[in-house]
Amino acid sequence: MKQENSDQLLKRIHSYIENLSYMREPEGLYDPIEYVLGLGGKRLRPVLMLLAYNLYKEDVERIFPQAAGIETYHNFTLLHDDLMDNADMRRGKPTVHKKWDENTAILSGDAMLILAYQFMMQDCPTGYMKEVMDVFGRTALEVCEGQQWDMEFETRTDVTVDEYIEMIRLKTSVLLSGALKIGAILGGASAEDARLLYDFGIKMGLAFQLQDDYLDVYGDPAVFGKKIGGDILCNKKTFMLITAFAHAGEEDRKKLQAWIEAKDFVPSEKIEAVTSIYDKVGIAGLCREKIDAYYEEGLRLLDEVSVEPALKENLRDFVCGLMNRKL
């Protein structure tokens, strides 16, 4: 079977998304949507969908509308999340509520969510429509649930590791999984394969998010692309902070608590102090173990998918690349 690798698929879906024709009046509603979709990004979710489809079928262009739908949904969540977080910048450009205003961000976001559904249904084979829309709808709702937990955790001090993992499962993993599952369904995969690919996506999403948290503390700023220590500065209850609290001695726990409650501080000092407690507790190692465990579980699930191992190479390579792993 003819397959394309992730670079080829990315190029094609990126160009498809750039040339989407949903623009119409009023421009005040559609301009911000075009702006957000034009900011680019890795197009991770559509590429995953195409890779999953390509395990079973060659004509990937058949599902470009659905791939555009999942990307539109993802970008809708970024638009509204940035508004809720009052973030100024996204991908190096002003966010919609900064470039326009809050009402524009609300309403254009709503229209974008509806457009995501439109794309998802466009040319969707009748026989798969219900199943695809079920996966998409459930996933979309779960992403909202993840965002709600994330916001609630900001003011809570008793978040457990299990709660944190469930939050990132909802906020990050299920959309990757949903993309893979929809691609598999449209490719005609068995229910078992669709489930395995979904579960593979969950594990990889957890590994991916935990790695993102890890790099926020221990990453190379030049490579990571974000400032280091952002999560520490805003007291984000990551796996690392929760675990540090659980493993630190009495004195370090008090220090950590003081830094969390501190109102006036020099950012670099807080980052350094918290990181040094992380180091003492060995958080880096604990976090890497957790990442590796999810990553390995994910790969085992992919192994079970009932297509020729050679056909899984593109998907495997893509995910390994995301994790910066060599095979």
Next chain:
Amino acid sequence: MKQENSDQLLKRIHSYIENLSYMREPEGLYDPIEYVLGLGGKRLRPVLMLLAYNLYKEDVERIFPQAAGIETYHNFTLLHDDLMDNADMRRGKPTVHKKWDENTAILSGDAMLILAYQFMMQDCPTGYMKEVMDVFGRTALEVCEGQQWDMEFETRTDVTVDEYIEMIRLKTSVLLSGALKIGAILGGASAEDARLLYDFGIKMGLAFQLQDDYLDVYGDPAVFGKKIGGDILCNKKTFMLITAFAHAGEEDRKKLQAWIEAKDFVPSEKIEAVTSIYDKVGIAGLCREKIDAYYEEGLRLLDEVSVEPALKENLRDFVCGLMNRKL
């Protein structure tokens, strides 16, 4: 064929909506949705959907999920519109962003829009699914377009009557029409009947909104249920204000302009002054003519629907009741 009148249908769908089971964790996400759906209201759109379905089929309970879907969508728009308009109250209760906060209003609204799609697809017969979802998606997008025009008109001074009519068609009419058309499609109506019912809804929606504008100036506060003069106070570019500008003499036009630009004024004085210009120009009569014209056009479209005239009585009675008309 066994039919139910609008009161019977309202009672059944109201009870169905009250007993919907979509609640799950996190409560912070779903509580506001339950709150908004529990505020009641006339359930106009679901009743229209059921009445349209009932022109063709008896088992109205088959489409309760779709009827709940259109009501959920409508209530989602109220939730986000109230946030954008910074409205404090809705149906005598605090709005979601007042009772909770703005982020809750954004995110619970998003989840509500997704839930509306879930209900719309629930138990939808496969053969009608694509058509139903097409109507729903297009309608949902048009309602956003109407809201965008409405917001843009606030800062414009050159809005024409045609533009105003197009805005209320999008913001108000299409959802009534969409409800009727989806009911017709699910009832197995011909494409021509579905179109006629859609167009009937458009005309009735325009008549209904113009009457609402009319009552905002000339209504009996005890009956109308809202304070009189609200549109005048916020310079809303209604058919009446636009027409008054077009028909007033030089002097009255200047007076009207001065009231629109006035920053400090006694509300009752502004209402009285603008109303007296309306009276001089004969706006009440012009507005009633326009309402009657749309209303009559609507009834003629309903006459063309190819079911026994006796079967159309419930739908006709319901719409006449909304317009406070005797047949």
